Amino acid sequence: MVNKRFNPKNADKLLNQKRKRSLQPEKVIDYLQVSEVDTVADLGAGPGLFTIPLAKQTEKDVYAVDVEPEMLERLKQHADQENIKNIKLIESDLEHIHLAEQSVNRVLNAFVIHEVGSIDRTIDEMKRILTPGGYLLLMDWEAVESESGPPLEIRIPSKEMESTLKEHGFSTEIFHPGPEHYAIRAQKEER
Template identity: 75%
Template sequence: MTDKRFNPKNADKLVSQERKAQLQPEKIIDHLKVSNDDTVADLGAGPGLFSIPLARLTERDVYAVDIEPEMLERLQQNAEKEDIGNIQTVVSDLENVNLPDNSVTRVLNAFVIHEVGSIDRTINEMKRILKAGGYLLLMDWEAVESDSGPPLEIRIPSDKMESILQEHGFDTDVFHPDSEHYAIKAQKRIIG
């Protein structure tokens, strides 16, 4: 739904020094325990707030997935400035991610799940591209009033999001980096 989507004209706000100081992307991605051998998908990558620090942690590819080509162009420019060469941009919506099955060991989805048309389809796609035993880190705004972020009526409470992930075959751990945001570290269950 386009009315919920962040306007790419405001992309610079997403990588501003103020936002980096508030969110501390390096601390957030520490929860994914990315190693040199991990292949990562950053779903809803925007201009690279998380993709660039993720790319520094692995020698493998980081797939920066976003529906807006303009966001990915900014990400490429930002990566070039930082001399990062292992980010592959993928223009794709999150309900039909243009990556193969079981192609990544880590998935990051930060501050975009409230924008998708179908949460179930999006979670199924995360599960599809993630190898068994791989980790997902999903972050979003808690369903509380705040000065920043999306309108309260489109926010998904952390307890509801945790239940959805569990229903889709993930083991979950919820934490709150601050009063406005939540993060769920989820591991894709190994079946058999």
């Protein structure tokens, strides 16, 4: 069995300039359509590659959720350096997210879904914390060989992930920001 979890000792790799240029966090946030009135959960926030720019987009709370306390501590340091006050740190796995039902209207899950034990349980949790009509942006590595990223055997093909989201009641739109990655914007039904 391959260890699926990213080692927090390598957190600096997640914030290096080459990765920032490749992933363009601000462009990712554009896909999520975050405004100043949105409450956001960044699930698998790590040291804050996406959390910091998310917090600059909204005046509401941004919940940075990560299972690794070391990652959250690094994120806190980065937020303090930039004098950002609307980030709330939540130590939690993604199969039992420590947020209230319908507490956010935007969820970002970037490059961590392949690490969870149960994808179905994690998607159920994302749906639980989202308000009706809220958006989830799920990004991950396409199931292709590449120089960076997780081993091919734990990557989830974009079409399979899109199908899983639809099975959970989301409407979806898929895009490929680059040949190695995919993004799926999924909307929870309005009710």
